[in-house]
Amino acid sequence: MSDSPDLETLTQALIQAASQAGADQSDAIAVRGQSVSIDVRKGGLELAERAEATEIGLRVLIGGRQASVSASDHSDITIREMAARAVAMAREAPVDDMLGLADPDQLAETRDGAALQMTDPAPDPSPDALQAMALRAEAAAAAQPGITQVESAAAAFSRRQMWLAASNGFSGGYTRSGHSVSAVAITGQGTGMERDYAGESRVWASDLPDPEQIGLLAAQRTLARIGSRKPPTGAFPILYDRRVAPTLIAHLLAAVNGNAVVRGASWLRDALDEPVLPADLTVTENPLRPRYPSSRPFDAEGLPCLPREIVAGGVLTGWTLDLATGRKLGMDSTASATRGLTSAPSPGHSNVSLTQGDASFDDLLADMGTGLVVTSMLGASINATTGDYSRGAAGFWVENGKIAYPVNECTIAGNLRDMLMTITAGNDAEDWRPVQVPSLLVRGMTVAGA
Structure with a gap:
């Protein structure tokens, strides 16, 4: 991901292309995200998924009309094509005289998320670490007498960077992280089967409850449904x-x-x-x-x-x-x-x-x-x-x-x-x-x- 284009640069390129294509006003978003999720079952790995992408979106406004387009490719030619397509779409859209960007004096002065601690400063968890957390949650649920199976236990991590820019001069962005652990437990058989779950998510991993707490809570909730x-x-x-x-x-x-x-x-x-x-x-x-x-x-x-x-x-x-x-x-x-x-x-x-x-x-x-x-x-x-x-x-x-x-x-x-x-x-x-x-x-x- 370090070799990907700078998000601010992408949004400014979109704004410039929209202006050249004939837009009166425009705003653009660039998002870079990565996520890893691990599901376990019966003490082993059930599913591992990893996703990573940079995507861009553009909105143009022309005389009370608007249109939005997006792409996962961010080459120069794609950006120019997006702008041309958005302008063509906007010219066919219905008029809404209330549409328009904010006045420059309305814009936020704080344009990053540093004060809100929106991203975990700790190193990103490895897939092995996530699997270990999921296994701990599963084991805690399965250990409760009366639980016949743990349908699933999972742990996941994501990190998402976002940048917003507009032709009124606004330009700002932030990064958000997420950590989660969950478990689904089952008791009984056939028509007497009952299930329930527990799950928690946090911005910082250190704020998450222990996986054992989540697995135990899933089991307790399930057993209460007998x-x-x-x-x-x-x-x-x-x-x-x-x-x-x-x-x-x-x-x-x-x-x-x-x-x-x-x-x-x-x-x-x-x-x-x-x-x-x-x-x-x-x-x-x-x-x-x-x-x-x-x-x-x-x-x-x-x-x-x-x-x-x-x-x-x-x-x-x-x-x-x-x-x-x-x-x-x-x-x-x-x-x-x-x-x-x-x-x-x-x-x-x-x-x-x-x-x-x-x-x-x-x-x-x-x-x-x-x-x-x-x-x-x-x-x-x-x-x-x-x-x-x-x-x-x-x-x-x-x-x-x-x-x-x-x-x-x-x-x-x-x-x-x-x-x-x-x-x-x-x-x-x-x-x-x-x-x-x-x-x-x-x-x-x-x-x-x-």
Whole structure:
């Protein structure tokens, strides 16, 4: 990779080619990535994968029209062809007068990720080291009585460099690393088989739990599912375990996304400055948290990222906006633009957290009395406009404030607007998560089981 072209040089070449091809404005991204993943099974190597590539993307704007192209080849002729193709595509695109780059005085002054510690300074782990970690996780899971097999255990590493440049003068980039370990354990046979998993990922390897902890947790979660059956049908409180509670806040984040609001396809489209959560809860976003996986010093349009409150004291305080959606709504961008190599900027979130409460998980169980603890979900039917919500779920049935037995093959349903206004937050949010949310008790949902 050291022989590959400099990413900044590639983006500047793309900007220059776009100008020569007739673009009014342009921005370019160059990404260089490498990754290694190792899967083991039954004490031996099951799969080893390595990927390494440098890719480039270009967006051009001409009179309110835009188009994006990308390539994995970065020769001079490819760059010129990309620019010509993008300009030709843009001239055929529909007009959107709100499109355009940031003004130079809006651009971030910090243009690297050094302060955010986004890349692990330790040497990259070797494939042998990753295999050893995966084997340790597998062995810890397999050693638990009742585990019939470990379906898979894996360890992976990645390092990704990104550079963004634009014709408004912005030029900046950073490197991000990632380390992960996971395991999937199985108990039982045939129709009585149950499985569960555990996995962790970090920017720095030194922040990862020991592989043995991950393997043990996968086994414990699997063994707890022995004897699963359907729960009763009816209206009950539901306790979203901290493993799945972030999905509820993710639905709220999707509803405050500027793209959804502009289209009128948000169940919160009329809720600005109104309560959307109980008054003791606040949702914050902080893209500047050191060593977190989605931290970033600037967004995909070169604007400086800053902490902000999305919901303050239960009240929705604003939308999540990039430049275009902000202009359409008559508001400033929240520096939330994200983009890929072939896509235009669109709003997104990074490092979101919900206020923690005072109640422990056991306190929430006692509070719910009889109901359902949800630990995993599959499938989804979410009406983005009305907030009507229905999902398949599995977890544990609770009676008299205590877990009675594991359950599966049930459906939970409600309306997100009503659900979020009734939640009680626990005090057990897990650290290092991109959406950091404790267990959440939701009142009055419908469970469809036996």
